[in-house]
Amino acid sequence: MKNVTFCVIEGKSFAFYGGIIVSVFFILLGLFAAYNMEHHGHIITGMNNQVVWGMPHVFAIFLILAASGVLNVASISSVFRKIFYNPLARLSVLLAITLLIGGLSVLVLDLGRPDRLVIAMTSYNFKSIFAWNIMLYNGFLLVCAVYLWFMMQRSMQRYYPTAGLIAFTWRLILTTGTGSIFGFIVAKEAYQTAIMAPLFIALSLSLGLAIFLLVLLIDCWETNCSLGEGILRRPKKLLGILVAGVFYFVLVYHLTHLYFTGRHGVEYFVLADGGIYTVLFWGGYIFLGTIFPILLLYHERFTKSRLSVASAALLTIIGGISLLYVIIIGGQAYPMEIFPGKEIISSSVLNSPTMYSYIPSIWEIMLGISGIAIAAFLTVAAVRILPFMPRSLADTDIDETFKG
Amino acid sequence: MNVSIQNRRSFLKKSAAITIAPGVLLYSISQAHHAEKPVKSTTRWGMLIDTNKCVGDCTGCVDACTEEHNLTEDVPVEIKPTWIRKVTLRDKQTGRESSLPIMCQHCENPPCVDVCPTGASFKRDDGIVIVDRHICIGCRYCMMACPYKARSFVHEALENQKPHSPRGKGTVEACNFCVYRIDTGVGPACVEACETEGHQAIIYGDMNDPDSAINQKLKEVSSSVLRPDLKLNPGIRYQGL
Numbered sequence: 010m011k012n013v014t015f016c017v018i019e020g021k022s023f024a025f026y027g028g029i030i031v032s033v034f035f036i037l038l039g040l041f042a043a044y045n046m047e048h049h050g051h052i053i054t055g056m057n058n059q060v061v062w063g064m065p066h067v068f069a070i071f072l073i074l075a076a077s078g079v080l081n082v083a084s085i086s087s088v089f090r091k092i093f094y095n096p097l098a099r100l101s102v103l104l105a106i107t108l109l110i111g112g113l114s115v116l117v118l119d120l121g122r123p124d125r126l127v128i129a130m131t132s133y134n135f136k137s138i139f140a141w142n143i144m145l146y147n148g149f150l151l152v153c154a155v156y157l158w159f160m161m162q163r164s165m166q167r168y169y170p171t172a173g174l175i176a177f178t179w180r181l182i183l184t185t186g187t188g189s190i191f192g193f194i195v196a197k198e199a200y201q202t203a204i205m206a207p208l209f210i211a212l213s214l215s216l217g218l219a220i221f222l223l224v225l226l227i228d229c230w231e232t233n234c235s236l237g238e239g240i241l242r243r244p245k246k247l248l249g250i251l252v253a254g255v256f257y258f259v260l261v262y263h264l265t266h267l268y269f270t271g272r273h274g275v276e277y278f279v280l281a282d283g284g285i286y287t288v289l290f291w292g293g294y295i296f297l298g299t300i301f302p303i304l305l306l307y308h309e310r311f312t313k314s315r316l317s318v319a320s321a322a323l324l325t326i327i328g329g330i331s332l333l334y335v336i337i338i339g340g341q342a343y344p345m346e347i348f349p350g351k352e353i354i355s356s357s358v359l360n361s362p363t364m365y366s367y368i369p370s371i372w373e374i375m376l377g378i379s380g381i382a383i384a385a386f387l388t389v390a391a392v393r394i395l396p397f398m399p400r401s402l403a404d405t406d407i408d409e410t411f412k413g
Numbered sequence: 414m415n416v417s418i419q420n421r422r423s424f425l426k427k428s429a430a431i432t433i434a435p436g437v438l439l440y441s442i443s444q445a446h447h448a449e450k451p452v453k454s455t456t457r458w459g460m461l462i463d464t465n466k467c468v469g470d471c472t473g474c475v476d477a478c479t480e481e482h483n484l485t486e487d488v489p490v491e492i493k494p495t496w497i498r499k500v501t502l503r504d505k506q507t508g509r510e511s512s513l514p515i516m517c518q519h520c521e522n523p524p525c526v527d528v529c530p531t532g533a534s535f536k537r538d539d540g541i542v543i544v545d546r547h548i549c550i551g552c553r554y555c556m557m558a559c560p561y562k563a564r565s566f567v568h569e570a571l572e573n574q575k576p577h578s579p580r581g582k583g584t585v586e587a588c589n590f591c592v593y594r595i596d597t598g599v600g601p602a603c604v605e606a607c608e609t610e611g612h613q614a615i616i617y618g619d620m621n622d623p624d625s626a627i628n629q630k631l632k633e634v635s636s637s638v639l640r641p642d643l644k645l646n647p648g649i650r651y652q653g654l
């Protein structure tokens with residue numbers, strides 16, 4: 010293997026400044042939304058006492074999952090020792106850090122009392138999986154930072170594989186933890202299944218890789234860095250496998266629900282009668298987010314084009330967000346069974362027998378998108394300041410034995 | 414209350430020390446359930462609601478609660494704070510109708526307390542589950558976890574609060590069993606209202622005290638809890654459901 014040289018991006022191009030300006034703009038919008046939500050209360054959002062977690066949570070969980078998944082590229086290089094991935098490892102860890110910061114920011118800004126962040130950081134209920142997640146997330150940032158340091162500092166490279174292994178393990182635990190946030194809710198039928206954790210791990214891997222590919226393609230296009238077909242081929246194939254993997258777990262999830270007689274209601278709701286949730290499941294997740302990307306990645310006609318790889322990655326992300334929307338919000342919109350065997354004929358407050366309504370407000374969408382903008386801004390700034398990007402990604406520059 | 418928190422903290426210090434991964438943690442905690450029970454708890458406040466006496470269109474308890482805690486915000490129904498609500502049910506098999514109030518069930522094993530990241534949701538030694546509004550960060554995980562939809566999130570700024578029942582924008586709240594009344598020996602506002610209406614559908618008291626009316630009654634009649642399959646052992650029992 011050749012020694013890969015890394016460089017900072019020049020930061021003179023239109024795309025660089027454009028990226029900075031656009032992300033700062035969306036960050037400001039997000040902060041404005043958060044300020045308004047804090048000032049007026051959550052009354053200005055679409056969230057209510059039935060659907061208590063809304064759009065911000067979809068974005069936050071998407072970013073958190075992607076953060077742990079994107080680390081996969083670095084893990085493949087350092088834990089599984091695949092040299093082709095080596096030059097990409099730095100970018101992979103950087104994205105893990107920035108995406109997680111983006112996701113956590115959204116989560117914190119959505120709190121009813123974001124000003125009490127210190128309490129959340131200091132007063133723990135150790136029985137709460139949520140409290141564990143707070144620690145896992147902070148730890149993950151630290152582990153990634155050290156990993157990156159060892160990776161970039163020549164004198165520390167001895168420890169680099171160990172750091173890689175720790176980061177790899179940590180992120181598996183972290184994703185399991187994120188999935189368990191839902192798995193622990195005994196009250197909601199949609200969440201009561203052990204398949205939630207593996208489903209979230211698979212989803213995090215596919216989302217992470219999709220984002221990674223997208224960032225890599227954009228970056229190489231922007232800096233005119235040569236990007237070999239060989240180096241792209243492997244992650245491309247892997248993305249296809251991961252998308253299929255997520256589909257497998259989604260399938261198992263629905264089959265287990267169909268198996269439990271008591272859960273037919275929630276299944277029917279998602280698959281056939283859930284309005285927007287059904288549309289998002291079939292249209293957003295299955296069609297746009299699964300079938301299309303697999304076609305783009307594997308079909309002879311498309312697979313060679315960079316544009317179709319980028320589209321496949323983008324569609325995977327759209328599919329993932331749709332799936333999260335169905336799981337997180339659809340799971341709440343479907344009414345809980347409080348009185349089995351009885352029907353509610355009247356109630357002094359809202360007690361819908363069919364579905365609780367939730368329409369995201371513009372504020373929530375602004376807040377959610379600002380999470381992505383924070384991640385983008387931090388990434389662009391970091392690659393401008395520190396050498397994260399390999400000078401060349403031409404196949405022969407990575408591996409001189411490479412034969413097309 | 415202090416006792417239970419301290420017990421929890423010291424217990425958790427021990428368990429945290431041996432915890433290396435969530436899987437392991439969960440195991441140790443489920444095993445340790447009993448260690449966490451407050452040692453000196455002898456009281457268990459509870460209610461027995463007789464659905465045969467509860468009248469369909471009466472909302473006495475709900476109105477009293479609104480008045481007592483000043484839950485008077487003029488907001489859409491989806492976000493209106495609701496500590497107690499009235500429902501009328503029809504049995505799908507028999508067609509029999511029954512009417513009942515439903516509020517926080519003051520579970521013995523409350524999922525809301527288990528999931529609360531900061532410990533703001535907690536169970537007092539006497540079984541009453543409440544939210545410490547100074548610690549609640551408004552994450553709403555407890556609302557996700559409650560199987561009875563008993564909790565509300567305060568969606569807007571409040572005015573004219575009652576000093577005995579402080580509330581706050583951006584935090585979660587639920588029936589607190591009128592804890593300040595209980596502590597001074599007066600019953601909860603809903604119980605009083607139901608009596609005033611002349612229905613006497615709710616008996617409240619210390620379920621553990623063999624001399625209490627509720628304890629006697631529970632021995633005498635058959636009662637049930639909502640969603641017994643979840644094994645939360647709620648402090649609110651229903652008769653005739």
Ligand code: SF4
Pocket residue numbers: 516517518519520523524525526542558559560561562563564587
């Ligand atoms: S009814 Fe809901 S809010 Fe009340 S103790 Fe049980 S889980 Fe908690």
Ligand code: SF4
Pocket residue numbers: 528529530531532533534544548549550551552553554555556584585
């Ligand atoms: S909203 Fe408040 S009481 Fe509920 S889980 Fe979060 S911090 Fe605890």
